[in-house]
Amino acid sequence: MTSTSPEQSPLVALRDVNKTFGDIVAVEGITANIERCTSTALIGGNGAGKTTLLRLLAGVYRPTTGTAQFADGDLTQHRRRIGVMTESTGLHLRLTAWENIRFHARLFGMQDERSRQRSEALAVQLGLGGALDRRTEGFSRGMRQKTALIRALVHEPELLLLDEPTAGLDITSARAVRALIEALVDEGRGVVWSTHDLRAARVCERVMVMHNARLVADGRVNDLLEEHNTQSLEALYLELTSEATPEFQAGMEVGL
Amino acid sequence: MAIAQRELLDFVRDWRTILTMVLVPLLLFPLLFIGLPLVIGGEAQELAATEVEVLIRGDNVPLELIQNIENRSVIVTLGDPVEDRAVDDQAVRNGSLDLIVHWEENGEVYDVHLRHLSTSSLSTDARQRALLAVSEWEETERNRRVTEGGLNASSTLDPVRYNPSEEDLASQGEVQGWLLSSFIPLIVTVWVVTSAIQPAIDMTAGERERGSMEALLCAPARRWELLAGKWAAVSTIVLVGVMLQLGGLMFALTFLAGPSLLSTPDVGLGAILLLFVAIFAYSVMVVASELALAIRSKSVKEAGALLAPASLAVIVPAVVVQFINLDGVEAFWFAVPVVNVLLAMRELLLDQVDPTHTVIWLSTTLVYTGAALWYAQRQFNREDLVLSPS
Structure with a gap:
């Protein structure tokens, strides 16, 4: 019998996880490992359970039944390894972008000087350079999304949990955010990217498809296509979910 | 510490906050001592x-x-x-x-x-x-x-001669302390309760409503540490307001009040220090209680609807305390929440430091504060702090 060291074990291991809120079943029967250095696209329609799954991975929710095990055992240590970008950016609008990032980075024990350098570098990559010292109340939605993304990345997490990072963004902003995530994937950082956007699946190694609170597919894109004998992700998604959500169809119409 | 700093910076960035939390308490008493006599005098002359x-x-x-x-x-x-x-x-x-x-x-x-x-x-x-x-x-x-x-x-119509104003053994300073004890505890009470409501709501229910709570909960800090940061921030805001208010009062008493009005009371250093301890203990207790209630609320509106009437639970006893006779007051009063600290303030303004009373009001207030924080932490550990399951 061999033991697994924390560095070798998955960052999060979910085993038959169910999460309910009263009568509402948010996720059901989820068993999955979230590995280091693996990019995962978490796709599904509204209400499929993507956000709940992300919150379980972040340790914000505890499973109602089943287990969620973190590599470090300790939840606080686990959170040091992850960066989370929530669906609502959750910025303090009377603070500047930098102040929002700085106070968050301090919770990770970062010195201001280091977090400033890192923020400036990320801001340049995202096209937010020069706006770091402006109050976020005057920011567009795209600028707020970018600020929240920098905040999630500033402490260089091993795993990034992104909840709809490109939702509601214009084409240019969405492209900048996507390009940064692709760069993170390329440099081997773990990413779980929750989205309606099937383009995410094309840059990620792994796809998890959720439908009606259940994980209906989980694997490499090519393996899944082969397994289901389909040519495209769209066809695969439609086959797995039986019916496409209006949001998904809308996404398809803009050129997926 | 980072949480407290962020909350404070966010709070003071709002000019309305500066107005209500700094200028109003600072100017309240000076205006009262200048404006009120002017208005009353003008009306009387007219x-x-x-x-x-x-x-x-x-x-x-x-x-x-x-x-x-x-x-x-x-x-x-x-x-x-x-x-x-x-x-x-x-x-x-x-x-x-x-x-x-x-x-x-x-x-x-x-x-x-x-x-x-x-x-x-x-x-x-x-x-x-x-x-x-x-x-x-x-x-x-x-x-x-x-x-x-x-x-x-x-001699027929006025056979008994006396001059009451010259026969009071209390010094003028002691009389001033007695007069101040009749309204300072009340004003401090009301101010602490009302001034804590808005920041307590903003940093809890407000943060839930804005969606910033989830990002905070994903940070590598324990829930009680996050709560402690918020508690420290709201307490700081409230205490700064109270100190400014007392500073304004002292300024008004020293420089603005005429001889017919109040002047500086005779209160010893020990009583003054204990007075500050009482104000501090009372403030952190009230802030802990209001945070606990605000965290329970799902929205700013719900929190406001809960805290506004809840503040009466403090204000009503504060008014009642004014009528409790301090001579021979029973010790149990110093264990009753809110009443205990207010009675202590009254005693201390009279320069009376009773060790038994002090031990009772201080220890019970710490217990009440601990209970409020325990309850607040329980609320802060709730999963539904982050809403909209999907």
């Missing part, structure tokens, strides 16, 4: 300069009395006695007359009736002027009668 109309009905009304009344900016009209006073009363009610004096000679005494309207300032003032004139005339008449009887008017 009233004194206003002529009032008085009808005097009766036979043989002394001329000296009529002249005395007229000398007080009163337009006097004389009339015959009447049986039915209803018509005259109506004139006072509709404001065409301010006062009617019925003068009736009844043997050696005079029956005087001053028909006035107590809800009218002019009518009340006319009555006051007439009363003063009647009193002066009465004194003259009394002296005349006593002298005519062959007696010394002064």
Whole structure:
């Protein structure tokens, strides 16, 4: 019998996880490992359970039944390894972008000087350079999304949990955010990217498809296509979910 | 610490916060000490300069009395006695007359009736002027009668001499402390309760509503550490407000209050230090309680609807405390939440440091604060702090 060291074990291991809120079943029967250095696209329609799954991975929710095990055992240590970008950016609008990032980075024990350098570098990559010292109340939605993304990345997490990072963004902003995530994937950082956007699946190694609170597919894109004998992700998604959500169809119409 | 700093920076960035949390407490007492006397004095002067109309009905009304009344900016009209006073009363009610004096000679005494309207300032003032004139005339008449009887008017009418103002053993400073103890605890209580509501809601229910709570909960800090940061931030805001308020009060007492108003009280250093401890203990207890209630709420609106009436639970006992007699006060009062610290403040402003009372109010307040924080932490550990499962 061999033991697994924390560095070798998955960052999060979910085993038959169910999460309910009263009568509402948010996720059901989820068993999955979230590995280091693996990019995962978490796709599904509204209400499929993507956000709940992300919150379980972040340790914000505890499973109602089943287990969620973190590599470090300790939840606080686990959170040091992850960066989370929530669906609502959750910025303090009377603070500047930098102040929002700085106070968050301090919770990770970062010195201001280091977090400033890192923020400036990320801001340049995202096209937010020069706006770091402006109050976020005057920011567009795209600028707020970018600020929240920098905040999630500033402490260089091993795993990034992104909840709809490109939702509601214009084409240019969405492209900048996507390009940064692709760069993170390329440099081997773990990413779980929750989205309606099937383009995410094309840059990620792994796809998890959720439908009606259940994980209906989980694997490499090519393996899944082969397994289901389909040519495209769209066809695969439609086959797995039986019916496409209006949001998904809308996404398809803009050129997926 | 990072949480407290962020919350404080976010809070002071709002100019309305500066206005309500800094300027209002700082200027409250100076304005009260300058503005209120000015308004009251101005109104009194204006009233004194206003002529009032008085009808005097009766036979043989002394001329000296009529002249005395007229000398007080009163337009006097004389009339015959009447049986039915209803018509005259109506004139006072509709404001065409301010006062009617019925003068009736009844043997050696005079029956005087001053028909006035107590809800009218002019009518009340006319009555006051007439009363003063009647009193002066009465004194003259009394002296005349006593002298005519062959007696010394002064020793007969005023056989016992005393001067209460010179026989109080309390120093002026102690009296000032007693006066201050009647309203400072009340003002501090109300201020702490009301000023904590907005930041407590903003940093809990407000943060949930804005969606920033989830990002915070994903940070590598324990929930109690996050709560402690918020507690420290709200307590700082409240305590700064209270200190500014007390600073404004001391400034007003030292530099603005006239001799007829309040002056600096005689309170020893030990009592002053304990007074600050009492204010601190009370503030952190109230903040912990309000945070606990605000965290329970799912929205700012719900939190406001909960905290506004809940503040009455503090304000009502604060008013009641003003009527508790401190002489021989039972020790159990110093264990009752809110009441304990307010009574302590009153005692300390009287420069009374009772070790037993101090131990009771301090220890019980710490227990109540701990209980409120325990409850707040339980609420802060709830999963539904992050809403909208999907």
